[in-house]
Amino acid sequence: CCGTSFDFHKKIDYLFLVGTEEGKIYKAHVFDLSINKYEALCTQLVVTKKKNKITHVQFNPVYPVVIIGDQQGHVVCLKLSPNLRKMPKAKKGQEVEKGPEVEIAKLEKLLNLVREPANKTEM
Template sequence: MNWVLMKNKLEPEEVIRLRLVGKNEEESTLIGLACGLCFDFNKFEPHIFLVGTEEGKIHKCSRAYSGQYQETYIGHNLAVYKVKWNNFHPRTFISASADWTVKIWDSKISSQIMSFEQGMQVVDAMWAPYSSTVFACATQDKIFVYDLNVDKIGKLAEQKPSKQPRLTNIAFNQRDPIILVGDTHGGITLLKLSPNLTKSGVKPSNFPDAKVPKEFENMPLEEYEKQKMETLLQVVSKWEREDS
């Protein structure tokens, strides 16, 4: 909902009514309403937002069109607890689900492009604010950190903050290399990231011959990180074509 400030009160304005998606439009109308669990707006297109549902589907919506979804992404089998757009690439987003997986998506494609199984339900996932390819996710007892530019399959780090309380959510510090972790006891744990997990921007170590190509020398951080993710999407797309 949008909230409109009136003279002496806030009035809600319905943006979209979440519908369960059936095999066709008639079936969708008969099934009823979906249960939304999370949402996130695209910072590059502020009128576009994602909604993760209890049914496992992710819907791409627009504030300009309240009657229908722009796209529905199918891949999760259980509730979607988190959806988050990438900070540098306008089409890429991440999702975390009770089906034990974290998935990476290209909004132009209705199925996931990458999937990472964690062994238990994933309660949260976040992109790093300094890199387009680094993300962290949390299960009920562990934190995992990935850098898809370094390893497209495996995690680079994992940490178990505590024994007793279950983890509920995570957040990157916007300035320092720190992840904040919330738990069911109301506690917040701070985890400091190692230098190899905080790489961003154009650096010689990012290239095979340790030499920055000329086309990247004066490239702004935002543009470089966007290009880095675009290259990753192309590589993954090539894998899919070869497998098929």
């Protein structure tokens, strides 16, 4: 499947939304890299019509809703579950680092797993 659009949450910097294309079914996925970087927290069927793609996804900066548009001009508004809006709890004795630098480092670490290595010199 391929991602057709995505948006990062304005206040929660590790939460993002991806509109994907999977055969005849089009879904929106919500990911949280601090919880699970391989599986979506939430997958919602949004567009079911044949040959219709999600063209734009957007978090609302004020309310806990997501706006999704498709190529036919339809707009869907989805309310985020309260469970998706909760911050992950810190474990006992663990300090949780926050901020964009921490999230960038996490994303770089994740991307290094799938990147091809630079020119290797043979011995």
